[in-house]
Amino acid sequence: xxxxxxxxxxxxxxxxxxxxxxxxxxxxxxxxxxxxxxxxxxxxxxxxxxxxxxxxxxxxxxxxxxxxxxxxxxxxxxxxxxxxxxxxxxxxxxxxxxxxxxxxxxxxxxxxxxxxxxxxxxxxxxxxxxxxxxxxxxxxxxxxxxxxxxxxxxxxxxxxxxxxxxxxxxxxxxxxxxxxxxxxxxxxxxxxxxxxxxxxxxxxxxxxxxxxxxxxxxxxxxxxxxxxxxxxxxxxxxxxxxxxxx
Amino acid sequence: xxxxxxxxxxxxxxxxxxxxxxxxxxxxxxxxxxxxxxxxxxxxxxxxxxxxxxxxxxxxxxxxxxxxxxxxxxxxxxxxxxxxxxxxxxxxxxxxxxxxxxxxxxxxxxxxxxxxxxxxxxxxxxxxxxxxxxxxxxxxxxxxxxxxxxxxxxxxxxxxxxxxxxxxxxxxxxxxxxxxxxxxxxxxxxx
Numbered sequence: 092x093x094x095x096x097x098x099x100x101x102x103x104x105x106x107x108x109x110x111x112x113x114x115x116x117x118x119x120x121x122x123x124x125x126x127x128x129x130x131x132x133x134x135x136x137x138x139x140x141x142x143x144x145x146x147x148x149x150x151x152x153x154x155x156x157x158x159x160x161x162x163x164x165x166x167x168x169x170x171x172x173x174x175x176x177x178x179x180x181x182x183x184x185x186x187x188x189x190x191x192x193x194x195x196x197x198x199x200x201x202x203x204x205x206x207x208x209x210x211x212x213x214x215x216x217x218x219x220x221x222x223x224x225x226x227x228x229x230x231x232x233x234x235x236x237x238x239x240x241x242x243x244x245x246x247x248x249x250x251x252x253x254x255x256x257x258x259x260x261x262x263x264x265x266x267x268x269x270x271x272x273x274x275x276x277x278x279x280x281x282x283x284x285x286x287x288x289x290x291x292x293x294x295x296x297x298x299x300x301x302x303x304x305x306x307x308x309x310x311x312x313x314x315x316x317x318x319x320x321x322x323x324x325x326x327x328x329x330x331x332x333x334x335x336x337x
Numbered sequence: 338x339x340x341x342x343x344x345x346x347x348x349x350x351x352x353x354x355x356x357x358x359x360x361x362x363x364x365x366x367x368x369x370x371x372x373x374x375x376x377x378x379x380x381x382x383x384x385x386x387x388x389x390x391x392x393x394x395x396x397x398x399x400x401x402x403x404x405x406x407x408x409x410x411x412x413x414x415x416x417x418x419x420x421x422x423x424x425x426x427x428x429x430x431x432x433x434x435x436x437x438x439x440x441x442x443x444x445x446x447x448x449x450x451x452x453x454x455x456x457x458x459x460x461x462x463x464x465x466x467x468x469x470x471x472x473x474x475x476x477x478x479x480x481x482x483x484x485x486x487x488x489x490x491x492x493x494x495x496x497x498x499x500x501x502x503x504x505x506x507x508x509x510x511x512x513x514x515x516x517x518x519x520x521x522x523x524x525x526x527x528x
Contacts, residue, residue, distance in 0.1 A: 238412040241386050241404050242426040242472060252414055252425045336416020336452050 122304040130308040139288070147208065147290040148316060151277035154209040155270060158216020162265075165217075166224035176225070187218045191276045195283045204284035208291070211280040215272040223265030227258030256337045263328050267321060274317035290316075338364045338399050340385065340476060340506050345394035347380055354380045355391070360525040367498070367507045369517035372527035378510040379409045381527065382478050385508070398476070405472035407482040411461040415454040419445060419464050422453060426472055439467045442493045459485030466494060470501040477507040483516060495519045 105124050112123040122130075134140040169176040191211065198210050231253050239249045281291020290313060297305035345358040354377040362368040370378050383389040385396055386404050405426075413422050419440065424431045440446045443463045453461060466482045479498065483491050498507070499520055509522060517524060 234408070234410055234412050235414065237388060238406075238408060239426075241388070241406055243403065244426055245428070248425060248428065252417070252421075256414075256416060336414070336418075336421075336454075 127307040130304045150208045151212045154212025155273045158213040162217045162220025170228035195280045204286040207280045207284040208277040212273040212277045215276045216269040219265040219269045223261040227261035231257040259332045270321045341397040343395045346392045362506045367520040367522040369522035370510045403474040405469045405474040406478040407465045407469045409480045411465045413453045477505050479509045
């Protein structure tokens with residue numbers, strides 16, 4: 092029988108987790124994977140679970156979409172005009188450097204808590220997408236651009252034929268990074284801001300009431316959502332890349 | 338309509354590439370630019386297309402003159418197929434029948450659906466030539482367009498150039514004297 096290396100890797104780590112959990116013998120400190128799986132199964136059957144997942148997903152993905160749109164919209168003039176790039180450079184560097192927690196606390200002063208995860212996801216997405224798209228635009232083949240200029244190819248067609256294929260690989264890397272950051276920072280923002288009926292609020296409750304198994308189960312949910320959205324988005328992007336001959 | 342070049346000079350880092358180049362290329366004629374490798378043919382074409390400026394001298398072109406060209410490099414969208422490459426430059430001027438006829442004549446009809454990155458060097462060159470010929474323009478610039486073609490394909494390519502050169506100013510750089518003879522071309526020698 093052929094061995095699946097991924098399955099074996101997963102089995103190894105789950106077995107290690109189970110072993111350490113048994114060694115501790117304190118489910119409050121480290122619940123076993125089986126108890127986490129059982130709790131997760133229990134959560135899956137409740138309406139409030141799906142409501143929390145849907146609410147957090149919509150808000151975080153809205154922030155991600157806005158961050159992508161903002162990053163692209165800023166990258167286009169920044170790639171064409173060095174002055175715009177210089178102007179934006181400190182702002183992007185600042186957003187990258189400031190800790191998420193500082194942004195969350197500051198945002199709580201400006202925004203209602205329900206908008207927090209959207210805003211934080213937006214801030215997590217904008218810099219990598221802006222930088223990735225800028226780099227992609229600048230990497231467009233100058234010989235092809237010259238050819239398009241000689242043949243007087245209109246800008247929109249030039250963008251589709253030359254710029255978009257040049258941008259897609261860098262955009263893919265940026266999006267992959269941004270989606271992971273969005274979920275981490277978005278849920279962290281919910282844990283601090285405690286908007287009602289969200290994954291972050293459920294994580295906070297689990298921490299307050301020492302429901303360690305719940306804490307693990309919700310963490311598994313966040314990781315699963317992050318991985319699933321990343322896979323779906325990247326496979327859509329790969330489909331577009333394939334169609335564009337990248 | 339014609340293209341007139343008067344006393345054109347161009348040098349790079351003190352090395353003269355074009356020295357006192359003057360000629361007139363008329364419509365409906367093929368003008369063959371002869372020079373050894375590195376002798377300034379590509380530089381001359383780039384100046385004519387407005388991609389570079391001369392150090393001195395003048396180029397006189399008709400007002401709102403349009404160009405199509407086979408560049409020194411193929412400059413094709415390598416991930417796309419032949420049809421996309423043609424549509425990319427031609428836009429609404431793309432004519433499937435005309436494109437098919439030329440692709441057939443130059444032996445590319447079988448490879449129509451393949452991405453250009455899978456083409457051989459000769460096939461890419463032929464596609465670049467087809468793109469330049471199909472593009473309506475006042476001036477047609479062909480920088481060594483027959484590189485990598487066998488004798489039979491070369492004959493077909495020369496036929497196509499002869500047909501599409503009608504009504505335009507055509508400038509051709511080739512290392513093969515017989516190409517210029519086959520096109521009954523005027524000759525300009527760069528010093």
